[in-house]
Amino acid sequence: MQNTVLNWSSGKDAALAYHNLLQDKHFKVTQLLTTLSLEHDRIFMHGIREKLLDIQAERMNLPLTKVKLPASPDDTLYTNAMAASMAQLKTEGVTTAAYGDIFLEDLKAYREQQLAQLDINAHFPLWKLDTRTLVHNLADAGIEAIIVCVNDKFLGKEFLGRKIDASLLNDLPLNVDPCGENGEYHSFVYNAPFFSEPIPIATGEIVHKRYINPDGNTQWDTGFYFMDCDVQ
Numbered sequence: 001m002q003n004t005v006l007n008w009s010s011g012k013d014a015a016l017a018y019h020n021l022l023q024d025k026h027f028k029v030t031q032l033l034t035t036l037s038l039e040h041d042r043i044f045m046h047g048i049r050e051k052l053l054d055i056q057a058e059r060m061n062l063p064l065t066k067v068k069l070p071a072s073p074d075d076t077l078y079t080n081a082m083a084a085s086m087a088q089l090k091t092e093g094v095t096t097a098a099y100g101d102i103f104l105e106d107l108k109a110y111r112e113q114q115l116a117q118l119d120i121n122a123h124f125p126l127w128k129l130d131t132r133t134l135v136h137n138l139a140d141a142g143i144e145a146i147i148v149c150v151n152d153k154f155l156g157k158e159f160l161g162r163k164i165d166a167s168l169l170n171d172l173p174l175n176v177d178p179c180g181e182n183g184e185y186h187s188f189v190y191n192a193p194f195f196s197e198p199i200p201i202a203t204g205e206i207v208h209k210r211y212i213n214p215d216g217n218t219q220w221d222t223g224f225y226f227m228d229c230d231v232q
Contacts, residue, residue, distance in 0.1 A: 001028045002121065004096040005065070005089050008032040010048045010056060011187040012138055012145040012164055013100030013126060013179060018060075018194065019141045020125040021098060027123065029098070031063055031089055035082075038068040046186045047149055047226040052199065055231065059195035065089065079114065086118055096121040102181045103128060131179040132169060139165055144191040144198075152208070152223040154184040160227040161203050188229060200232035 004027045008014045021027045034053055036043055041050040050066075057064035067085050069078060086097065097115055101108055101124055112122045126134065138145065145164045150157065154176050162168055164187055169178055176184045191198035210223040 002026060002096040002123075003028055003030045003093045004098050004123065005029075005031040005033050005086075005094045006098045007100070008034050008053075008056070008064070009100065009186070010034070010043050010046055010053055010189065011100075012143060012189060013102065013134075013181075015100075015143045015145065015189040015192055016134060016138060016141065017098060017100040017125045019143065019192070022194065024125070027096065027098065029062065031065055031092070031094060032057055032060070033065045033067065033085065033089070033097075035067045035069060035078075037071050039071050044069075045149065045183075045224075046188065047228070048188050049228075049230065052188070052201070052229060052231065055199050056189065056195070059197065059199065061196065083114065083118065086115065086120060090118060090120060094120070096123050098123045098125060100124075100126055102126050102131060102134070102179060104181065131177050131181055135164060135169055135178050136166060142191075142193040143189060145187040145189040146201075146203075147185050147227075148188045148229060149186040149224055149226050151184050152225060157206055157208075157225040157227075159185065160206060160225060201229045202232045204228040204230060 006018055006029050018029060021029050034043060036050060042048060043053060065085055067081050069081055097120055099111060108124060115122045147159050147162045150159050190201050205228045207226050208223055
């Protein structure tokens with residue numbers, strides 16, 4: 001059995017990957033790993049408070065490694081920080097890193113390349129699975145999640161707070177992947193069979209942030225709506 005660190009985003013794909021790993025006798029998840037913004041103490045892109053992340057890890061009874069980075073880290077800083085964290089986890093017995101990626105080939109290749117330098121295996125429990133089916137699998141697995149961030153190029157802020165279920169599939173535009181795999185939306189898991197108990201959450205302020213490509217190419221300027229969440 002391979003001791004495995006799961007890259008934990010706090011969202012549905014990571015939770016479903018963990019659900020699948022629990023059923024695979026070849027892997028034992030011994031650690032979670034999450035990247036957070038150094039300035040804001042929130043999970044990158046999801047915007048989830050560190051406090052809620054800590055509660056998830058407690059509910060899962062798993063140790064959590066946090067990698068804190070500046071709001072807009074360059075590739076070298078990110079790569080070095082992740083390599084240092086993974087090297088430390090390797091000394092603690094981790095031999096495999098698992099991810100909730102589904103079909104982003106470039107990202108998968110990058111992860112495999114970086115891990116190979118540390119002689120750590122990469123594993124992708126959801127790889128190439130149908131994303132519409134995966135949404136249905138969430139309900140079958142008893143995983144409950146809501147949308148906490150949307151890319152305004154694809155979705156309006158009215159989707160914030162929506163539960164990810166079959167009803168959502170009926171309302172998503174055709175150009176949006178059911179799992180938001182292209183970054184159309186991000187989610188937060190508040191209940192799962194592997195939580196010791198649900199996390200009671202209260203939704204709060206909605207903010208809009210625009211991200212501009214540092215090379216000045218405005219074609220890639222993107223805005224996101226974030227919905228704040230806290231413990232009730």
